Amino acid sequence: MNIQENYSLKKQNTFGVDVSAKYFAEVTSLDELTQILRNTSVQKFKLLFLGGGSNVLFTQDFEGVVLQLNLKGISEKILNEDEVLVTSKAGENWHEFVQFCLGQNYGGLENLSLIPGNVGTSPMQNIGAYGTEIKDTFVSCKVLNLETLVVEEFNHEKCDFGYRESIFKREGKGKYVILEVTFKLTRKDHLIKTEYGAIQSELKNLGVENPTIQEVSKAVINIRQSKLPDPKVIGNAGSFFKNPSIPMEQFLEVQKRYPEMPHYPNGNLVKVPAGWLIEQCGWKGKQIGNVASHELQSLVIVNKTGLASGKEVFDFSTMIIESVKEKFGIELEREVNII
Ligand SMILES: Cc1cc2nc3c(=O)[nH]c(=O)nc-3n(C[C@H](O)[C@H](O)[C@H](O)COP(=O)(O)OP(=O)(O)OC[C@H]3O[C@@H](n4cnc5c(N)ncnc54)[C@H](O)[C@@H]3O)c2cc1C
Known part of the structure; x- marks a missing residue:
């Protein structure tokens, strides 16, 4: 295994923030992983595991060991005529895995x-989009317990x-580590x-009436490509904030002032789209220094010039949180992992 020192993480995070790791290594097997974790020199440092780096914001250099998990492989077990279990190692790219399943x-x-x-990384934040979350199809994951270095199985x-x-x-x-x-x-x-978001109208554009799963995927891809900035072109980590869920009393209070506020029931709570709140505070498309709120989707913060530091992005997000709090009394929570 090749452990590199003072390694630039610019290409390892989709925000494109230029920070470095004191040590960096790619890990391609469980043996390699346990070997490095048993190394007493490594044990002196803090550890960070990275997948695709699409949900992290580095606010400073990482004075520890960054391990990028590149364990590969997909296997299948047919259960019956109707169902199959598909297992993927951690380092497989999510979209390629989805396309493999569709294939x-x-x-x-x-x-x-x-x-x-x-x-x-998909179980970390139970990734979700267009009315689906991984918890809908998730069965189990194998994890390495970092204290005991024993592999454990976590069910749903x-x-x-x-x-x-x-x-x-x-x-x-x-x-x-998953x-x-x-x-x-x-x-x-x-x-x-197909009931969520713009899937139905996109399927109509594609001339599809009774969609297959492959056609639903195509529609989702088209919608995402038209709405979300591509991190390869402009640095970002997708939605920066979660959609807040607030108590009914608080919702009714805010609704008196903003009757047009979109909202959805969420158990005893009411979910409000964070993007709408941010937009109402005038942030959509707004740029300060190297950072901006995306012009099509205010929930996404972008590294507009490609030169933003993580601290600048973080400070920008704090300004958004403060202005939403001031206007609506609602506290936004960051979805992105701050490192
Ligand atoms: C343009 C764009 C659109 C996005 N759209 C969505 C969306 O629609 N829905 C959604 O849910 N998310 C979305 N995201 C966020 C992101 O894609 C997901 O959170 C994704 O699961 C992150 O995967 P990653 O491998 O890049 O994680 P990383 O950024 O590498 O890691 C995220 C966190 O997980 C930890 N980690 C990584 N791998 C492991 C592991 N194997 N075991 C334990 N901990 C680990 C890291 O230390 C870090 O804290 C979007 C991001 C972008 C850039």
């Missing part, structure tokens, strides 16, 4: 097409998924979900 005509992940990042319940949440983002944070993930997918009679 086999396995249904369940099509609405999650084109989400950046790796399969191993143990992962305790929530909206952009799981045990790995809360009490399990920094304690486990090594592989297993999904249960359909082989026929797929559940087609």
Whole structure:
């Protein structure tokens, strides 16, 4: 294994922030991973695991060891005529994995097409889009316990998924590395979900009436490409904030002042689109220094000039949080992992 010193992470994070790691290595097997974790020189430093770097914001150089997980491989187990278990190692690219499943005509992940990042990171924040989350098809994941270096299996319940949440983002944070993930997918009679977002109108544009899972994927890809900035062109990490859920009383209070506020029921709470709140505060398309809120999607903060530091992006996000709090009394929470 090649451990590199003072390694630039600019290409390892989709924000394109130019920071360095004291040490950096790519890990391609569990053996390599445990070997490096047993190394007493490595144990002196803090550790950071990276997948595709599409949900992190580095605010400073990382004075520790960054390990990029490149474990590869996909396997399948046919359960019956209707269902199949598909297992992917952590380092497989998420979108390529979704396309592999669609190529086999396995249904369940099509609405999650084109989400950046790796399969191993998908349970971290229970990735979701267009009415689907991975928790809908997730069966289990294998993780390495960083304290004991023993491989453990986490079932659905143990992962305790929530909206952009799981045990790995809360009490399990920094304690486990996800090594592989297993999904249960359909082989026929797929559940087609087109009611969310602009999928139906995009399918109409494509001239499709009774969509296949492959056509749903195509529609999702088209919508995402037209709405979201491509990190290869302009640095970003997708939605920077979560959509807040607020108590009914608070919602009714705010609604008196803003009757047009979009909202959705969420159990006892009411979910409000963070993008709408940010836009109402005048941030859409606004640029300060090297950082801006994206002109088509205010929830996305972009490295507009390509020269932004992580600190600048972070400060920009703080200004947004403060102005939303002042105008609506609602506290936005960052979705992106701040390092
Ligand atoms: C343009 C764009 C659009 C996006 N759209 C969506 C969307 O629609 N829905 C959505 O949910 N997300 C979206 N995201 C966010 C991002 O794609 C997901 O959060 C993705 O799962 C991150 O994967 P990654 O491998 O890049 O994670 P990284 O950024 O590499 O890591 C994220 C966090 O997970 C930790 N980590 C990484 N790998 C492991 C592992 N194997 N085990 C334990 N911890 C690990 C890291 O230390 C870090 O804290 C978008 C991002 C971009 C740039």
